[in-house]
Amino acid sequence: MVPSPPSAATDTPPLIAPYHPPPAYAPPPINAGMDAKAVASLGFGILGLIFALPLGLPGLIAGPIAYFLGRGARARIGESGGTLGGAGAANAGRILGVVTTVVGAVVTLLWLVVLLNAFNDVPVGE
Numbered sequence: 001m002v003p004s005p006p007s008a009a010t011d012t013p014p015l016i017a018p019y020h021p022p023p024a025y026a027p028p029p030i031n032a033g034m035d036a037k038a039v040a041s042l043g044f045g046i047l048g049l050i051f052a053l054p055l056g057l058p059g060l061i062a063g064p065i066a067y068f069l070g071r072g073a074r075a076r077i078g079e080s081g082g083t084l085g086g087a088g089a090a091n092a093g094r095i096l097g098v099v100t101t102v103v104g105a106v107v108t109l110l111w112l113v114v115l116l117n118a119f120n121d122v123p124v125g126e
């Protein structure tokens with residue numbers, strides 16, 4: 001006896017897809033990029049240091065701004081659960097903020113000493 005060819009109706013796979021259980025862990029968070037405060041902190045730190053070296057006073061203004069922006073950015077990045085990046089930029093901004101403030105204070109003090117010496121050497125009524 002010759003076997004009959006298989007019919008199309010009996011050889012079709014079942015229409016229900018096999019069940020796959022959900023993963024045992026949560027998917028990784030989507031990284032939204034760098035925190036804007038971290039970038040601003042780094043920018044204020046760099047520009048403040050550049051202007052603090054010759055002038056002094058801009059460092060006294062930009063240094064604390066860079067420090068507190070970096071501190072706030074660090075807190076936001078920590079609370080985001082991995083969705084925000086830029087922790088390194090925030091730390092660099094905080095450190096540059098401190099350095100900029102110190103450099104600005106020293107250079108401002110030197111400018112005040114130079115100006116007071118210049119005014120002291122002026123003869124008064126000769």
